[in-house]
Amino acid sequence: MSFAGEALGHFIANSRWEDMPATLRHAGRRSILNAIGCGLGVARDPAVTTALAVMRPFSGAAEATVLGQAVKLDPMAASFVNAIACNLLDYDDTHLRTVIHPTAPVAPALLALAEQRGLSGAAVLHAFLLGGEVECRIGNAVSPGHYARGWHITSTCGALGAAAGCAKLLGLSAEQSWHAIGIAASQAGGLVENLPSAAKNVGVGNAPRHGILAALLAQQGYRAGAAAIEGPLGFARAMGDVPVTEEITEGLGERWEIARNTFKPYPAGIVFHAVIDACLALRRETPPEAIAEVTVAGDALLLARGDRPVNNERDARVSIHHSAALGLVRGHAGVADFEMPAVTDPALAAFRAKVRARLDESLPRGAATVTLRLVDGRELRRTVTDPIGSEANPMSDAALEAKFRDNCAIGGFTARADAAIEALWALDSAPDVTRLMELCA
Amino acid sequence: MSFAGEALGHFIANSRWEDMPATLRHAGRRSILNAIGCGLGVARDPAVTTALAVMRPFSGAAEATVLGQAVKLDPMAASFVNAIACNLLDYDDTHLRTVIHPTAPVAPALLALAEQRGLSGAAVLHAFLLGGEVECRIGNAVSPGHYARGWHITSTCGALGAAAGCAKLLGLSAEQSWHAIGIAASQAGGLVENLPSAAKNVGVGNAPRHGILAALLAQQGYRAGAAAIEGPLGFARAMGDVPVTEEITEGLGERWEIARNTFKPYPAGIVFHAVIDACLALRRETPPEAIAEVTVAGDALLLARGDRPVNNERDARVSIHHSAALGLVRGHAGVADFEMPAVTDPALAAFRAKVRARLDESLPRGAATVTLRLVDGRELRRTVTDPIGSEANPMSDAALEAKFRDNCAIGGFTARADAAIEALWALDSAPDVTRLMELCA
Numbered sequence: 001m002s003f004a005g006e007a008l009g010h011f012i013a014n015s016r017w018e019d020m021p022a023t024l025r026h027a028g029r030r031s032i033l034n035a036i037g038c039g040l041g042v043a044r045d046p047a048v049t050t051a052l053a054v055m056r057p058f059s060g061a062a063e064a065t066v067l068g069q070a071v072k073l074d075p076m077a078a079s080f081v082n083a084i085a086c087n088l089l090d091y092d093d094t095h096l097r098t099v100i101h102p103t104a105p106v107a108p109a110l111l112a113l114a115e116q117r118g119l120s121g122a123a124v125l126h127a128f129l130l131g132g133e134v135e136c137r138i139g140n141a142v143s144p145g146h147y148a149r150g151w152h153i154t155s156t157c158g159a160l161g162a163a164a165g166c167a168k169l170l171g172l173s174a175e176q177s178w179h180a181i182g183i184a185a186s187q188a189g190g191l192v193e194n195l196p197s198a199a200k201n202v203g204v205g206n207a208p209r210h211g212i213l214a215a216l217l218a219q220q221g222y223r224a225g226a227a228a229i230e231g232p233l234g235f236a237r238a239m240g241d242v243p244v245t246e247e248i249t250e251g252l253g254e255r256w257e258i259a260r261n262t263f264k265p266y267p268a269g270i271v272f273h274a275v276i277d278a279c280l281a282l283r284r285e286t287p288p289e290a291i292a293e294v295t296v297a298g299d300a301l302l303l304a305r306g307d308r309p310v311n312n313e314r315d316a317r318v319s320i321h322h323s324a325a326l327g328l329v330r331g332h333a334g335v336a337d338f339e340m341p342a343v344t345d346p347a348l349a350a351f352r353a354k355v356r357a358r359l360d361e362s363l364p365r366g367a368a369t370v371t372l373r374l375v376d377g378r379e380l381r382r383t384v385t386d387p388i389g390s391e392a393n394p395m396s397d398a399a400l401e402a403k404f405r406d407n408c409a410i411g412g413f414t415a416r417a418d419a420a421i422e423a424l425w426a427l428d429s430a431p432d433v434t435r436l437m438e439l440c441a
Numbered sequence: 442m443s444f445a446g447e448a449l450g451h452f453i454a455n456s457r458w459e460d461m462p463a464t465l466r467h468a469g470r471r472s473i474l475n476a477i478g479c480g481l482g483v484a485r486d487p488a489v490t491t492a493l494a495v496m497r498p499f500s501g502a503a504e505a506t507v508l509g510q511a512v513k514l515d516p517m518a519a520s521f522v523n524a525i526a527c528n529l530l531d532y533d534d535t536h537l538r539t540v541i542h543p544t545a546p547v548a549p550a551l552l553a554l555a556e557q558r559g560l561s562g563a564a565v566l567h568a569f570l571l572g573g574e575v576e577c578r579i580g581n582a583v584s585p586g587h588y589a590r591g592w593h594i595t596s597t598c599g600a601l602g603a604a605a606g607c608a609k610l611l612g613l614s615a616e617q618s619w620h621a622i623g624i625a626a627s628q629a630g631g632l633v634e635n636l637p638s639a640a641k642n643v644g645v646g647n648a649p650r651h652g653i654l655a656a657l658l659a660q661q662g663y664r665a666g667a668a669a670i671e672g673p674l675g676f677a678r679a680m681g682d683v684p685v686t687e688e689i690t691e692g693l694g695e696r697w698e699i700a701r702n703t704f705k706p707y708p709a710g711i712v713f714h715a716v717i718d719a720c721l722a723l724r725r726e727t728p729p730e731a732i733a734e735v736t737v738a739g740d741a742l743l744l745a746r747g748d749r750p751v752n753n754e755r756d757a758r759v760s761i762h763h764s765a766a767l768g769l770v771r772g773h774a775g776v777a778d779f780e781m782p783a784v785t786d787p788a789l790a791a792f793r794a795k796v797r798a799r800l801d802e803s804l805p806r807g808a809a810t811v812t813l814r815l816v817d818g819r820e821l822r823r824t825v826t827d828p829i830g831s832e833a834n835p836m837s838d839a840a841l842e843a844k845f846r847d848n849c850a851i852g853g854f855t856a857r858a859d860a861a862i863e864a865l866w867a868l869d870s871a872p873d874v875t876r877l878m879e880l881c882a
Contacts, residue, residue, distance in 0.1 A: 051658070054657045057502065058500070058501045058515050058518070058654075059499070060499045060500050074498065150674035151679055179638075183635075183640040185632055186593075186596070186631050186640045186644040187647060190628075191675055191679055193666040193669050193675035194624075196666060197664045197666050198624075198664050199623055199665035200627070202655070203627040213495070213499075213643070216495045217491070217492070217495050220491045220494065220495055221491060221639075222488075222640065222643070223640065224638050225638050233591035235634070238633075
């Protein structure tokens with residue numbers, strides 16, 4: 001096939017649920033469970049309630065659940081708010097090669113459309129696997145130039161993935177699916193310059209909203225340029241460099257990028273996870289008051305991102321000092337541990353002052369060595385190269401369930417957490433998503 | 442002020458209607474009149490009716506008119522369809538330096554919001570002038586690299602202009618207006634690769650829709666990056682080159698780019714207008730059957746764009762041969778003259794075969810020399826350097842009215858054309874836009 005979009009269109013239209021391996025289906029369930037938990041956790045965050053309040057008058061028939069809210073909206077409006085919620089704290093998931101958060105921009109579109117149209121859980125899961133795959137493969141084809149140029153890759157590739165998933169869910173032909181992705185390419189947006197602001201949310205929220213619109217327009221005959229992805233004035237080049245289109249097409253349906261999705265155990269920048277893991281382990285060996293000084297060694301990226309003063313929540317999420325203090329003083333690093341009361345907690349602030357960062361070029365990306373000098377002169381040391389949540393050391397299903405329950409507790413939904421978990425693990429066999437979405441309302 | 446968006450925010454919030462010069466107000470009225478006429482002309486086009494049908498279930502309260510349609514939609518959904526209609530044939534208007542079609546992405550957002558909220562015609566016109574100014578100035582700052590890189594500048598800068606206009610209409614503060622534009626920057630999209638397809642419409646339609654959302658979110662406290670336009674990972678650099686920010690800020694409120702908007706007398710590519718003008722003039726000197734051969738001379742752009750076979754409507758709109766044939770055989774070049782019956786008209790097809798194109802590097806961009814060799818051996822020649830509709834030779838108000846009536850006739854709205862024209866010229870003094878929008882329904 002001559003065009004990347006053409007190959008993707010055939011991949012989408014010809015894919016059969018029966019051919020999806022069990023491990024892949026499970027990876028999909030894990031992604032959706034994790035994302036919904038993150039969305040429920042921030043249901044009362046002003047960024048989410050503002051998005052809901054603004055979008056609500058611009059919604060058609062209220063047929064799709066908004067996570068953790070009492071109201072429903074139309075599928076486009078609901079998926080806008082839900083994608084914002086799932087990704088709000090960047091606590092969701094990561095396709096490590098591209099740094100895409102794959103689920104937030106895709107799954108909300110599918111759940112909303114399925115709820116509206118009475119489609120099955122298996123149809124949602126199948127569409128999610130295809131949409132997430134298209135998203136990550138296009139991300140691979142344009143990385144790293146795309147992000148480096150200023151594109152928030154979760155928002156941009158997310159819109160194309162959402163269109164692909166919606167195309168499957170709506171039963172579009174191969175050609176319609178191709179054009180749906182191309183139409184989404186003309187809607188993709190979202191800037192890295194805006195990441196430290198609420199404008200980031202708008203790009204993420206638009207991704208599923210645009211995906212739904214692209215698929216519905218393609219279904220009604222709207223077309224896109226044949227080379228909308230890789231053409232000389234298309235998505236990839238306009239937004240970065242010459243794409244490596246083999247990344248999109250090679251091994252399609254055999255090698256699954258979405259199966260490599262990873263889940264975050266802590267709501268901190270991903271390079272800080274090794275620091276937290278090492279400190280949690282060391283805490284079992286010594287109480288914080290016995291520690292005189294902490295040295296955290298890591299690669300240049302860790303130091304560039306994380307060796308700075310901590311004045312607010314955003315700083316805390318990308319701080320070597322705060323990460324180490326949480327692990328060694330509190331022994332946990334959940335959502336509340338990165339909020340303002342933790343930032344201003346005198347015990348944590350005093351401990352952060354004991355933490356030094358040091359470059360160790362021998363450590364790989366994402367690894368850290370934490371060395372404690374104790375008051376009695378002893379030294380304790382721990383190196384973590386594959387933190388929990390990495391590809392080599394994935395979160396267990398039990399850990400994902402615990403994270404889901406934690407998020408439900410933060411959002412105030414503890415009573416329904418177990419039932420929701422059960423419904424999510426059983427998504428494949430649900431004749432529709434009504435019960436699941438009721439539990440998530 | 443340190444940031445481009447900050448300067449624009451102050452410009453928007455501090456601008457007073459009383460300070461708008463009369464000539465500028467008139468330029469605004471001409472822009473809106475011209476765009477609405479174009480929108481009414483294509484009300485029955487499948488591209489428009491499909492957009493309406495797809496968007497309709499995703500509309501909140503039906504409070505905003507859709508041009509030439511029996512239904513209303515919410516302001517976001519209505520402006521999506523209306524922007525598509527106004528720009529569908531690229532028959533609307535052109536800011537020549539940037540090739541932005543300024544009105545379609547901006548005015549529909551303002552008319553829809555004003556209709557919903559009972560705001561005055563003067564408020565719409567004021568907001569349009571500010572939004573169009575922001576749109577064209579940001580366009581200047583990123584041109585020509587932005588379009589050359591693959592960005593459909595009408596869609597991208599249109600979203601920022603729409604946000605700016607909506608910010609004024611909603612009475613946002615300087616800071617909120619700044620952030621509204623920044624939020625729109627994270628929503629901007631639309632690819633040149635998709636221009637020969639319906640996917641183009643989606644980018645244009647999204648511009649006002651995104652502008653409304655950006656302004657409403659900013660009103661509720663959403664913020665953007667301070668340097669969302671010119672920052673290292675912001676709009677301008679992600680989408681092209683280093684911006685010339687002086688183009689945004691210099692002489693703001695004194696020199697008006699939106700006053701330089703031009704209007705198209707023919708639904709053909711703008712470089713073909715000189716060919717049509719020259720041929721229309723020559724037709725007064727000779728009947729077509731007396732012509733043996735036609736030579737059209739122009740610059741390299743004219744030849745690159747227009748010296749190709751004509752197989753469909755799209756070809757016809759960018760054809761030297763078809764443009765010359767229309768002027769010399771039919772004596773007019775309206776919407777129907779570029780549709781399939783004209784493409785396949787044997788008289789036009791035969792005449793197109795008599796037309797030769799020739800490079801004349803001495804002619805400026807947009808000019809053409811047409812030379813007729815007659816059957817009796819005589820030669821007739823006409824050079825047009827400033828075709829009707831250019832900055833140096835603008836369409837008169839009467840010509841704009843005639844174009845509006847033609848468009849109304851095509852769309853089937855002849856009975857209301859004169860009343861609509863009257864309402865548009867009197868827009869400044871209308872206490873609300875109810876009557877105008879009723880006439881445009």
